[in-house]
Amino acid sequence: MEYLQTVNELIQKGKSKDIQLAVKEALDSGVSAADILNKAMIPAMEVIGSKFKSGEIFVPEVLISARAMNKGTEILRPALLKEGVKPIGKAIICTVKGDLHDVGKNLVKMMLEGVGIECIDLGVDVDGKKVVEAVKSSGAALVCLSALLTTTMANQKEIIDSLVAAGIRNKVKVMVGGAPLTSEFAEKIGADAFTADAASAAEVAKKFCLNQ
Amino acid sequence: MRQIVIKVKNDGREILASEGEILSKVLLRNGYDLPLTCGGKGTCGRCLVEKSGIGILSCSTFLTENMEIFIPYLEENIYVQQGIKETGKFHGDKACFALDIGTTTVTIALLDGEDGVTETVTFKNPQSRFGSDVISRINAVNIEGTEALKRPLIDSISNAINNLVKKYFLKAVREIFVCGNTTMLHIFWGEDCTTLGYHPYTARFLERKEGKSKEIGFPFECKVLSLSGISSFVGSDVAAGLVTAQIPREGKKSIWIDFGTNAEVAVFSSKEYITTSTAAGPCFEGANISCGMPATEGAITSFRLGESGIPEINYIGKKPIGLCGTGLIDVIAELIKHGIIDSTGYLTLEKGFPIINNIVLTQKDIREFQLAKAAIRSGIETLLDNSGTSYEEIDKVYLAGGFSSYISVESAAICGIIPRAFTDRCVSIANAALKGTILCAQGKADERLVVKLSKPVELNEQVKFNDTFIEYIGF
Numbered sequence: 001m002e003y004l005q006t007v008n009e010l011i012q013k014g015k016s017k018d019i020q021l022a023v024k025e026a027l028d029s030g031v032s033a034a035d036i037l038n039k040a041m042i043p044a045m046e047v048i049g050s051k052f053k054s055g056e057i058f059v060p061e062v063l064i065s066a067r068a069m070n071k072g073t074e075i076l077r078p079a080l081l082k083e084g085v086k087p088i089g090k091a092i093i094c095t096v097k098g099d100l101h102d103v104g105k106n107l108v109k110m111m112l113e114g115v116g117i118e119c120i121d122l123g124v125d126v127d128g129k130k131v132v133e134a135v136k137s138s139g140a141a142l143v144c145l146s147a148l149l150t151t152t153m154a155n156q157k158e159i160i161d162s163l164v165a166a167g168i169r170n171k172v173k174v175m176v177g178g179a180p181l182t183s184e185f186a187e188k189i190g191a192d193a194f195t196a197d198a199a200s201a202a203e204v205a206k207k208f209c210l211n212q
Numbered sequence: 213m214r215q216i217v218i219k220v221k222n223d224g225r226e227i228l229a230s231e232g233e234i235l236s237k238v239l240l241r242n243g244y245d246l247p248l249t250c251g252g253k254g255t256c257g258r259c260l261v262e263k264s265g266i267g268i269l270s271c272s273t274f275l276t277e278n279m280e281i282f283i284p285y286l287e288e289n290i291y292v293q294q295g296i297k298e299t300g301k302f303h304g305d306k307a308c309f310a311l312d313i314g315t316t317t318v319t320i321a322l323l324d325g326e327d328g329v330t331e332t333v334t335f336k337n338p339q340s341r342f343g344s345d346v347i348s349r350i351n352a353v354n355i356e357g358t359e360a361l362k363r364p365l366i367d368s369i370s371n372a373i374n375n376l377v378k379k380y381f382l383k384a385v386r387e388i389f390v391c392g393n394t395t396m397l398h399i400f401w402g403e404d405c406t407t408l409g410y411h412p413y414t415a416r417f418l419e420r421k422e423g424k425s426k427e428i429g430f431p432f433e434c435k436v437l438s439l440s441g442i443s444s445f446v447g448s449d450v451a452a453g454l455v456t457a458q459i460p461r462e463g464k465k466s467i468w469i470d471f472g473t474n475a476e477v478a479v480f481s482s483k484e485y486i487t488t489s490t491a492a493g494p495c496f497e498g499a500n501i502s503c504g505m506p507a508t509e510g511a512i513t514s515f516r517l518g519e520s521g522i523p524e525i526n527y528i529g530k531k532p533i534g535l536c537g538t539g540l541i542d543v544i545a546e547l548i549k550h551g552i553i554d555s556t557g558y559l560t561l562e563k564g565f566p567i568i569n570n571i572v573l574t575q576k577d578i579r580e581f582q583l584a585k586a587a588i589r590s591g592i593e594t595l596l597d598n599s600g601t602s603y604e605e606i607d608k609v610y611l612a613g614g615f616s617s618y619i620s621v622e623s624a625a626i627c628g629i630i631p632r633a634f635t636d637r638c639v640s641i642a643n644a645a646l647k648g649t650i651l652c653a654q655g656k657a658d659e660r661l662v663v664k665l666s667k668p669v670e671l672n673e674q675v676k677f678n679d680t681f682i683e684y685i686g687f
Contacts, residue, residue, distance in 0.1 A: 055431065055575040055576055055579060056558060056575075057556065057558065058556060058557050058579055058582060058685060058686075059682065059685055060556065060560075060682050060683075060685050060686055061556055063682060081584040083415070097410075097411075098409075098410030098411045099411065100411055100672040101672065102678065103678055103681065103682070106678075125411055149346055149347050149409065149410065150343075150347055150350075150351055150409075151347060151351050151354065151406070151410050152409070152410050152411075155410075176489070180251070182253060199349030
């Protein structure tokens with residue numbers, strides 16, 4: 001228990017330097033990788049997520065914690081593989097064509113990873129063709145599209161239309177986000193969900209993955 | 213559908229609408245101006261109207277009953293920038309005008325002969341109903357077409373010019389010189405601005421452009437010339453503004469910071485001008501801040517906590533009702549100084565900070581402010597880095613834009629909007645774009661020299677920008 005508590009605290013405090021040693025010590029003392037992930041790291045990121053949602057902490061603090069989470073996972077990954085622990089789901093994430101803003105997209109990606117979803121990041125300025133290819137080759141069941149500009153949010157629809165045209169729309173859930181968006185817009189373009197912030201995005205994504 | 217009667221107390225008119233309609237749409241349809249800064253999402257608070265003494269957001273009010281309303285926005289005085297001497301006299305018979313078309317306000321100067329300015333007139337840009345920033349205007353053009361945004365702009369300019377023509381018995385208009393950001397100029401000329409809305413943000417023109425007033429849609433005949441811009445997001449208003457700044461001493465550089473929804477930054481020497489624009493958002497104009505407002509009647513303009521804990525507050529008019537940009541910067545600086553906001557921006561008071569009366573600064577307001585200040589500061593840092601300039605090499609710091617004359621440089625430094633090292637060399641420069649346009653109209657300066665030496669930097673394409681942005685979100 002004590003080991004799990006330490007890992008949890010180090011992630012919440014964003015101690016990237018100390019986390020790897022703490023994870024190693026936990027593994028060496030016989031704690032399972034699955035427990036470290038599910039009972040320490042993910043709960044820590046959930047706390048970070050809810051604090052972010054309430055305004056208690058802000059973007060940099062989330063990023064610092066997420067970085068610590070990443071560092072910890074580096075050490076954990078081989079053990080997870082050995083134990084046969086799989087991510088709860090796989091998501092394609094990108095900023096849509098015409099848009100180069102990625103602070104929000106990166107935040108969502110880190111929060112998704114924080115709940116145990118594997119993310120395939122296609123970067124910025126991405127069109128429908130690329131997303132379709134990525135879904136086909138990865139088998140991801142979740143597509144997350146970000147747009148920061150009112151002038152580029154229409155391109156979220158273009159990507160959804162491409163998924164329809166490729167005949168794989170019913171194989172994936174599509175989530176959209178970005179400052180100018182609303183639920184009405186998301187509904188209109190045929191997305192499955194809109195979330196207003198990164199923490200809510202992770203909650204909804206987790207639900208989608210677990211309900212599959 | 214039941215008919216609803218709305219009585220507008222500002223002018224006593226009664227207008228008709230149908231049950232279920234949205235109040236803001238009805239008001240706009242009937243010719244009342246209303247800013248929809250957030251695009252009608254119900255978040256910015258700028259379209260507020262008073263209904264029996266209670267404020268309601270007109271963009272989120274569905275009509276269910278007859279009502280009497282008052283629209284405060286129509287009575288707001290415009291924040292007129294100082295700095296241009298007006299003679300009140302006109303000599304000669306053919307008039308020349310200089311125009312600064314801003315996203316928020318438009319200013320027109322009637323020039324008197326070769327040296328003086330007879331009078332300047334400022335009015336709100338009638339496009340504010342389409343949103344506060346250029347991106348929302350571009351989006352509106354996408355949906356409604358260029359003409360829908362061009363027409364009210366040209367009409368309001370015609371109107372203002374006609375009033376001056378009558379007032380000074382002008383016989384004819386000879387020429388109009390125009391500056392404005394790239395989007396505003398595209399709309400002014402009736403050119404398609406939609407490509408400015410997405411990567412790679414292509415402008416149809418940046419160079420000087422000449423035409424005839426009648427072709428644009430003015431009711432009078434004259435020559436119209438718009439000044440050249442630097443890039444899609446650093447327009448001729450910045451080029452004209454830079455014309456008014458002194459060239460720094462040999463071996464030194466100066467920096468130009470224009471606070472706005474799109475903040476422009478330039479680092480320059482006698483040899484080159486490195487420029488960029490950074491998306492600060494509308495929080496300095498009072499939008500997206502729960503207790504925010506523009507610098508009009510009732511706005512708190514400055515704030516100190518004071519030794520005894522009793523706040524020293526300055527405000528416009530009789531009673532404080534909200535915070536404008538300079539007040540917001542002051543309050544946050546004081547809270548940082550007294551440890552009430554920590555270095556991450558966390559407000560230690562659960563229910564927000566009570567400023568005075570019922571005006572409360574919330575945690576969410578601080579977060580909104582942090583994004584804006586990080587945008588401006590990372591723009592500054594990226595340009596300094598790009599041009600290999602240290603803080604010490606900076607000769608003068610020019611602060612331009614609406615509130616630059618009133619901003620506390622000390623508070624700005626505490627909040628981290630500008631580096632502390634800049635505080636002893638700040639110069640406020642009001643109405644710089646219009647002044648520069650006047651100089652160009654008088655033939656005393658030429659913005660094309662600035663444009664020729666300019667190197668625009670696109671922040672989005674800067675690898676380090678994201679990290680710099682994150683670095684400066686905290687205090």
